[in-house]
Amino acid sequence: MKSREQLNSWQQLTQHADHMKKQHMKELFAQDGQRFEKFSIKLPSILLDYSKNTITSETMSLLTQLAKECDLEKWRERMFSGERINSTEDRAVLHTALRDRSYTPIQVDGYDISKEVERTLAQIKVFSEDIRQGRWKGYSGKRITDIVNIGVGGSNLGPQMVTEALKRFSDHTVNVHYVSNVDGAQIAEVLRPLKPENVLFIVSSKTFTTTETMLNAKTALKWLIASSFDQSAIAQHFIAVTANKKNAINFGIAEHNIFDMWDWVGGRFSLWSAIGLPIAINLGYDNFVELLNGAYDIDCHFQHTELSNNIPVILALLSMWNCTFLGAQSQAILPYDQSLHMLSAYLQQAEMESNGKSVNWYGETISYPTVPSIWGELGINGQHAFYQYLHQSNNIVPADFIGSVESVTPIQGHHETLMSNFFAQTQALMQGVNEQQVRADLIAKGRSADYIDKVAPHKVHQGNRPTNTLLMDKISPFTLGSLIAIYEHKIFVQGILLQICSFDQWGVELGKGLASQIESELYHNNIDLSHDSSTWNLLMHYQEVKSNDKV
Known part of the structure; x- marks a missing residue:
C-alpha cells in the first residue's frame, strides 16, 4: 500500500501549502463575500464556522480528495460495523x-x-x-x-x-x-x-x-x-x-x-x-x-453526510492542513462557557492519547508531522494569560472557539459581555492590525511622534491566525453529547488520514512499568544500581531525606 506522501492529493497539497503560506485571510475575505456561506456548516443545534482558516475552495477540494484516497468512507463503515480496526490489540472499536x-x-x-x-x-x-x-x-x-x-x-x-x-x-x-x-x-x-x-x-x-x-x-x-x-x-x-x-x-x-x-x-x-x-x-x-441521543445524532451525521459537509471530517482535515502541511505544532481549545471548564483537559487526553504516535499502521517511522499538542483554558481566563502568545508569537497556534448562544445561567449583561469577547477574538486573530493602522490610531489619540515611533512596532498584530468557531444554541445534555461525539469522530478521521493506530496507548505503559519497579525499590529501601545516574541519585536523595525526616 502507498504511503500517504505518495498519494496524488498529498503531493498537490504540499505544493498548494507553499502558495497558501503567502496568503493572508484578511485578503481572502476581501476577495470573496460568500466566504462564510462556503465554509460553514449548520446543524439543528450547532454551527461550525471554519472560514477563518487559511483555505480556499481549492484547499478544501484537495483535502476532501485526500480523504477519499485514504478510503475514509470505507474505514468509517468498518468501524461502525464492528470490524477489528484496532489492529495492534486485535479489537473492534464500538x-x-x-x-x-x-x-x-x-x-x-x-x-x-x-x-x-x-x-x-x-x-x-x-x-x-x-x-x-x-x-x-x-x-x-x-x-x-x-x-x-x-x-x-x-x-x-x-x-x-x-x-x-x-x-x-x-x-x-x-x-x-x-x-x-x-x-x-x-x-x-x-x-x-x-x-x-x-x-x-x-x-x-x-x-x-x-x-x-x-x-x-x-x-x-x-x-x-x-x-x-x-x-x-x-x-x-x-x-x-x-x-x-x-x-x-x-x-x-x-x-x-x-x-x-x-x-x-x-x-x-x-x-x-x-x-x-x-x-x-x-x-x-x-x-x-439525552447525552446519548446527542452523540447518536452526530453519529448519524458523520455516517451519512458527504465528506465535504461533514463536521468531524472537516475538523480533522483542517487539523491536518494546519499541522502537517502548514507546520502548526499545537492547537488550543478555548471554551467560552464556564460549564465547559474541563473540556480542554478532556480533549487533550482524547486526542493526544489517541494520535500522539510516530509509527504508521505497519510499524514504519512516520516522516511527516502528525497531530498537534492540545492545550487550552476557558476563554476569558485565557485572554488574561496566554492570548498574548496567540496574537503576537512567532508560533501560529490554530484554535477552536466553543460557545453557546444562550447561557444556562442567565444574569443580565454577563453573557453578552462574554460572547462579545468570543466573537472579537476570532476576528482579531484573523485580521490583525498593521503598523499603518496602529500609527493612525495613535495619531488620532494625540500621541507624540517620538512615542508613536517607539511604541508602534510593539502594537502590530500580524493576524492570519486560524480559528474554528463552534457555536451551540445552549449547553444541554443533548448538545454536550453532540459536541463530544464531534471530537471523537474527528480523532478517528485524523488517525485514518495519518495512518495512525488511534485506539491503543502503548506510550502509557512504559512509565507505568518502570514505576512499579521503582515502587518496590522504595518500599524495600533497596535502590537498583542499574538505573541511570540521574535516576539513581534522585532516588538516593529521596531515601536519604526521608530517613532524616524520621529521625
Whole structure:
C-alpha cells in the first residue's frame, strides 16, 4: 500500500501549502463575500464556522480528495460495523454502539453486542433510580447522599467533565466526587467531610489492576470498614465497573454490584457506558439518555453526510492542513462557557492519547508531522494569560472557539459581555492590525511622534491566525453529547488520514512499568544500581531525606 506522501492529493497539497503560506485571510475575505456561506456548516443545534482558516475552495477540494484516497468512507463503515480496526490489540472499536438509538444488531465474535448494551443501560437505569430515590441503603440503613468515583484517565475524566458541564441539570439529590490522583491528599480531602454510612464508591477500571485506582480503592475500603466495623458493609457501599469480574470479586465486591465493560470500548471513549454511572446518578437517567441521543445524532451525521459537509471530517482535515502541511505544532481549545471548564483537559487526553504516535499502521517511522499538542483554558481566563502568545508569537497556534448562544445561567449583561469577547477574538486573530493602522490610531489619540515611533512596532498584530468557531444554541445534555461525539469522530478521521493506530496507548505503559519497579525499590529501601545516574541519585536523595525526616 502507498504511503500517504505518495498519494496524488498529498503531493498537490504540499505544493498548494507553499502558495497558501503567502496568503493572508484578511485578503481572502476581501476577495470573496460568500466566504462564510462556503465554509460553514449548520446543524439543528450547532454551527461550525471554519472560514477563518487559511483555505480556499481549492484547499478544501484537495483535502476532501485526500480523504477519499485514504478510503475514509470505507474505514468509517468498518468501524461502525464492528470490524477489528484496532489492529495492534486485535479489537473492534464500538463506542458508537453504546449510544446507538436505532438498536441495530451489531455482531462481534458471533454475538449481538447491542443486547449487552441494552441490558447494561437497563441496569444503569434501575441502579441510578434506586440510589436517587433512596431505595438503596447504606450499612446503617440510611440513604446514599454522596458518590465517590474512583478511577483514572478515561474512567474519571469523561464522567467528571460531563457532570461539571451539566451541573445546572442536577437536582443535587446525590452529590458526586471524583478521586483519580494517587497522591493521598486528594482522597483525604474528598473523604474528610463525608460520612461513611452515606457514601457509595464506584471503582472504575477496565482491568481492575490499575495501580492508582486500586490503591485509592483500598484506602476507601479501609475508611469504610473503620467506621462500619463490618466487612459485609462492602456490599452496600462498593460498585465496580470493569471488564475483569474476577479481579473485582477478589477485591471483595459482590458480583451483582459489578457493571460490565468490554474490550471494544477504549477508556477515553467510555463515558457512554457504565463508566458514565456517576452521570446517570448525579443528573438522572433521562439526562444521561439525552447525552446519548446527542452523540447518536452526530453519529448519524458523520455516517451519512458527504465528506465535504461533514463536521468531524472537516475538523480533522483542517487539523491536518494546519499541522502537517502548514507546520502548526499545537492547537488550543478555548471554551467560552464556564460549564465547559474541563473540556480542554478532556480533549487533550482524547486526542493526544489517541494520535500522539510516530509509527504508521505497519510499524514504519512516520516522516511527516502528525497531530498537534492540545492545550487550552476557558476563554476569558485565557485572554488574561496566554492570548498574548496567540496574537503576537512567532508560533501560529490554530484554535477552536466553543460557545453557546444562550447561557444556562442567565444574569443580565454577563453573557453578552462574554460572547462579545468570543466573537472579537476570532476576528482579531484573523485580521490583525498593521503598523499603518496602529500609527493612525495613535495619531488620532494625540500621541507624540517620538512615542508613536517607539511604541508602534510593539502594537502590530500580524493576524492570519486560524480559528474554528463552534457555536451551540445552549449547553444541554443533548448538545454536550453532540459536541463530544464531534471530537471523537474527528480523532478517528485524523488517525485514518495519518495512518495512525488511534485506539491503543502503548506510550502509557512504559512509565507505568518502570514505576512499579521503582515502587518496590522504595518500599524495600533497596535502590537498583542499574538505573541511570540521574535516576539513581534522585532516588538516593529521596531515601536519604526521608530517613532524616524520621529521625
